[in-house]
Amino acid sequence: MTNFQDFYKQYQPKIDSFLADHLSVEIQNKMFAEIMKYSVMAGGKRLRPLLFLATLDSLKQEIDDRAIKIACGIELIHTYSLIHDDLPAMDNDDYRRGKLTSHKKWGEAQAILAGDALLPMGIQWIAEASQNSQMVQVIAEAIGPNGMAGGQYLDIDATNNDSVKNDANFINQMEWLKTGCLIEASVKMATIYAQASKDLQEKLVDFSRRFGRAYQIYDDLVDIVQSEQEAGKATHKDQEEGKNNTLTLLGADQSRIELKKLINLAQADLNLVDGEVLAGFLDLYQKVL
Template sequence: MMNLTEFRHKYTPIINSFLEKHLEEDIDNKKFSNIMAYSVMAGGKRLRPLIYLATLASLDHEINEDDIKTACGIELIHTYSLIHDDLPAMDNDDYRRGKLTSHKKWGEAEAILAGDALLPLGIQWIAQGSKNITEVEIITKAVGPNGMVGGQYLDIDSTNNSSVKDNGEFISKMEWLKTGCLLQASVEMAIAKVAETDKNKITALNKFAYTFGRSYQIYDDLVDVVESSQEAGKATHKDEAEGKNNTFTLLGLDESRQELIALVDEGKKSLDIFESSLLAEFFDLYQKVL
């Protein structure tokens, strides 16, 4: 099996090609298509679709066009969340992935509508690609009021709220819902697609999904501290100044890094059951903050 570098080099262009082609072909209004595609095609690691595909590969599933469509549906949903998070009413960011955010480029109303359109289109692609109601149920739960959107509400509600700044349980829950749920869903959808029944493999993948999903938000918070805006492609050094409550503001730099290292070790060990290190290599993305 390929290592992660080889896997990304193979499938990232395939993902990008599918996104570019179908965002143009599947949307009747070409101006609106351009607005939607602007944020989707702005770059990014394609982390969630790659994790979905890598989980399929780890379960010896031969990746096909339907799987690519499902993976790209996940990316549309992720991009919708970024567009809305960047809005003035939310995080009020001017740059994302090194480019103007959607509302700065096109206007606030246009950005809201682009996000509104990407969410159902992503679900549509997942339904068409998976042909499996279970995968649709997994993703909709992951992004709904008890998932990503609920986590974003907790983030907004807790900003500048001193009563929760030392509440580690609250912060862990908020960060899990904001970020972990969608990453976990990417793994769970692949398990459902393959209809995997080996309980040991399912346990291992669920542990990987939890540790990666939990650790990724800590990593992202550390990026805000250790990288410049140019390196990160977005505004940095702003969370603490804006009264955000997260693992970094709770623990500080050194303890946050130790928490991240512990989660990485736990996640990698959980995958020992697999001969390939493909999924474990996703944790290597964190090296620049460790």
């Protein structure tokens, strides 16, 4: 058993160096490699790969090089989704992770292709390292039409569509598909890799769902907390931009209540496993409470 800080210090650099080394070696065209690496190495928190590894830790599964490769495969897929999410046709963002977005830095066609290439490369790493078709199926389902891409479709479809602005079911579904499914898949793949019992798998998947839902609420609240600190008042940037999310639906106070509930439930999901590291992920949310 180890705590979250030690775990993070041990594995975050391993993830970063695996990503940097393998992208440099495995991509034949060095210019394309640079474009892909630019976004992958731009300083992400590595939340999903660390969740995968922490779930293995909770099941007392050894974290070997194969596990690191699977974890990095998940991060490639996540990075693809961010590059495409930032494109002019989608969120049209100029900055991501404190740096110019891929299309701003390299051009739109280049950014589309970097995302196009990161997605199958991520799947390939997971398939190669796991040799487990069930894990490949789990990740493919999580990011396809009934997962992340489907959620992004709902989001695009709903922007500035007043009829869904106050529809809690729609917002929950859209947010869940867009960000929750990949988080759930990261934990589920770890339970398959570690051959966890059905009971443990169910509990950990419940944890991942609550953690993932909480992450969306947290992510929306972070902006509010930052503007409170900077300007001494809460501004609803998302509301101004016509976004549909739990924050614009419930408001900040109710979102915080919802977040606290989810944290308590997620903590209880860890009762049957060695969940100290996984529980540490929930501490992240204290920043906005």
